[in-house]
Amino acid sequence: MTRINSLVAAGAENGPYLWKDGKILPWGDATVHVTAVGHSSVSSVFEGIKAYWNPEHEELYVFRLADHMRRLLESNRIARLDQSMDVGGLVEATIDLLRANEARRDTYIRPWTFIPGVVREQIAPAGTVVETVIDTWPFESQRGTARGCRAAISSWARINDRSMPPRVKAFANYHNSRLATAEARENGHDWPIMLNEAGKVTEGPGACIAFVHDGTVITPSLTSGVLDSITRSVFLDVVSTDLQMPVEEREVDRTELYVADELFFIGTGWEILPITAIDGLAVGEGRMGEIARAFDKRYHSIVRGNDPSRLAWLTPVWG
């Protein structure tokens, strides 16, 4: 049995401060009453953002910050949570917090909004005012390492736009991800890939997926039942522009994954995580492939501010 005893999960650190509704507070002071926890998880949306340190530039670059904040506001809108802040205010709050935390290393940023207070009704009304919190903690990038994981198609269907829209980055959506991950682990795999109700491929529990077949890069379309991933858009841009590969966004069959030359998860958290086996079948040569390596290299040059053509995607913290 696993128990998480401390305030933060094993091995995780946190910034000394976090941002909450216009104030920078000591991290440990930002508490809520225990009876509010379940509710604030249901009526809650969030973002996952990364900032990368460049030692030569002595600069911390936040990657696609405004785009993530825009998506947070879209999640709020669809979930009918009453957010009063705009993208500019959220960007500014993030920079203020990173400065207060003296962030000079790779840092993960999690903004989220939730309905606060002790709410005993099951359903908080639409338009209830939310609180906004921004939390940061250091992370180690997997960049440049040979890596891979074993994935399996889940028996759990992906949530869909008619019930729990995956376009909304809601904490509650991760119940679906959690069930699928538990099943994958039970069966000796690392991560699940979920199909939608029509049996088409969607995404992993916390990342989207793409694969290479016969020189073409293919990824499930945004209407398959996936989050509108920011890393996916970066990936499609890099493979089509820099690697000059044809790209297809479309419905994907399960068995297409079985004949892929390369297959990977992509997302802010996992960056690019090659899938070296799917349902027990080796993918390609069963190790990190050429396209994954090429993207890995370019992605990290982009996020650390070493690609002059994509500096517009970065928000410097100290400069």
Ligand SMILES: Cc1ncc(COP(=O)(O)O)c(C=O)c1O
């Ligand atoms: C379910 C899910 N899909 C896809 C992604 C990738 O999205 P992004 O590239 O914007 O981080 C994430 C990561 O947050 C996710 O949780």
